[in-house]
Amino acid sequence: MFTFAHLSDPHLTTLDRISWTALLNKRIMGYISWKTHRRAEHRREVLDLLLGSLHQHSLDHIVITGDLTHLGLPQEFQEARLWLDSLGKIAETTVIPGNHEAYVSTSYESTLKQWEPYFQSDAPKESHRPGKARSHFPSLRIRGPVAFIGLSTACPTAPFLATGSLDVQQLEDLTGILRSLQSQTVFKVLLIHHPPLSHTVRWRKRLTNTDQLHEVLSRFPVDLILHGHSHKCALEFLSTRENRTPIIGVPSASAKGEKSGDESQYCLFHLKRQADAFQLSASLYSYVREKAQFMFSRTLPLP
Numbered sequence: 058m059f060t061f062a063h064l065s066d067p068h069l070t071t072l073d074r075i076s077w078t079a080l081l082n083k084r085i086m087g088y089i090s091w092k093t094h095r096r097a098e099h100r101r102e103v104l105d106l107l108l109g110s111l112h113q114h115s116l117d118h119i120v121i122t123g124d125l126t127h128l129g130l131p132q133e134f135q136e137a138r139l140w141l142d143s144l145g146k147i148a149e150t151t152v153i154p155g156n157h158e159a160y161v162s163t164s165y166e167s168t169l170k171q172w173e174p175y176f177q178s179d180a181p182k183e184s185h186r187p188g189k190a191r192s193h194f195p196s197l198r199i200r201g202p203v204a205f206i207g208l209s210t211a212c213p214t215a216p217f218l219a220t221g222s223l224d225v226q227q228l229e230d231l232t233g234i235l236r237s238l239q240s241q242t243v244f245k246v247l248l249i250h251h252p253p254l255s256h257t258v259r260w261r262k263r264l265t266n267t268d269q270l271h272e273v274l275s276r277f278p279v280d281l282i283l284h285g286h287s288h289k290c291a292l293e294f295l296s297t298r299e300n301r302t303p304i305i306g307v308p309s310a311s312a313k314g315e316k317s318g319d320e321s322q323y324c325l326f327h328l329k330r331q332a333d334a335f336q337l338s339a340s341l342y343s344y345v346r347e348k349a350q351f352m353f354s355r356t357l358p359l360p
């Protein structure tokens with residue numbers, strides 16, 4: 058049995074002490090959004106309760122599908138790194154970036170590099186280019202019977218857009234990784250911040266090149282896709298000629314859900330290996346506002 062948990066979009070950082078000079082770009086809009094409503098919705102006390110609930114399970118791994126920050130400021134990456142270090146062993150947590158981590162164009166060294174131990178691949182990547190954040194992805198981390206494959210859809214966008222994309226190199230490398238895993242009996246979990254089906258979120262928040270990703274996954278299917286970004290719980294399927302891959306999204310890990318109704322949730326997975334086949338179960342745990350605690354919500358109907 059291998060047990061892992063998925064949470065997403067914790068938006069755990071505070072913008073209380075940032076200087077106005079850091080906001081002289083698209084960030085000013087994000088700051089106003091945080092000040093006027095996001096900071097009331099994304100609450101550290103909810104996230105703390107989620108972690109308390111998580112640690113009641115005997116976990117082998119935790120995956121976090123992006124958006125730990127609000128504006129992708131260097132100091133937010135530092136704050137999030139301290140939080141990541143509080144989760145447990147570094148090797149037992151995998152992170153990918155979300156669009157908020159690439160709110161505007163920044164240097165890799167001052168931002169995402171601070172999380173490197175949480176996404177770097179088990180083996181060095183040939184296509185890695187120093188200083189280029191996206192060249193670290195797809196990451197490949199094999200833990201027990203699971204191959205966690207992390208993508209980065211994070212790229213700076215114009216104001217009012219929160220789209221994501223996969224560059225050609227990542228799609229090529231993803232093809233290579235999935236081809237190489239064909240000969241191994243591993244359960245392939247693809248981690249992506251933006252949902253891989255374009256209808257899951259509004260147009261301005263979509264993954265722009267879903268077709269190219271689907272083309273790769275139709276040739277080299279994965280067993281499970283986990284995403285964030287939508288701040289909603291979703292179970293969908295990616296259907297190709299021979300496969301039907303579950304796609305699971307969870308709401309923001311810190312959401313009170315007072316206005317949206319999408320309170321914080323995380324998903325707990327139990328994977329059993331039986332001969333050459335795997336059996337997966339998925340359970341949702343939800344924040345119950347009235348009780349200020351997380352409780353088992355339901356089991357997701359997986360094939």
Ligand SMILES: [Fe+2]
Pocket residue numbers: 124155156157219250285286287
């Ligand atoms: Fe996002």
